[in-house]
Amino acid sequence: MTFFERTRDLAKQRGMNLKQVAQKAGLSENALYRYNQGINPKYPTVKAIADVLGVSVDYLLGNTDEMYPTKLSTKEPVDLDEILNEEGMAMFEGQPLSEEYKKALLAMLKANKNSGN
Known part of the structure; x- marks a missing residue:
């Protein structure tokens, strides 16, 4: 899928047309249509x-096919206690962790903290 196609499809999903997206991005009304003609946009x-x-x-x-950047890419701290306590939020090697596994990890982290290590 091209840049133009992804932009067009996302705009539609968000209830906008390409002119609205362009205007909100500070571009001219027809700017996005140029990218359907082989012109590459600048960063x-x-x-x-x-x-x-x-x-x-x-x-x-x-x-990538992932729409959103990962939390780790923002370089902000990640609260493991919070992540491991929320349902469906933790993943390892691209697979969601089961609730039992998350509980075991959390217990292991707490035991390690309480042991003074």
Whole structure:
């Protein structure tokens, strides 16, 4: 799927047309239609459109099929206690962790903390 196709499809999913996306991204009304004619957008343009549509730049460019960047890519701390206590939030090697496995990990972390290590 091309940049233009992903942008068009996402705009439709978000209840917008391409002119609205372009305007919200600070572009001219017809800017996005150029990218359907083989013109490649520059990074600041892709970033602005990704921000409007709420997806990652890599998704729009077709580098990944994951729409959203991972929490780790934001370089903000991750609260394992919170993640392991929420349903369906933790994954390992691309697979969701079972509730039993998450509970076991949390218990292991707490036991390690309480042992003074």
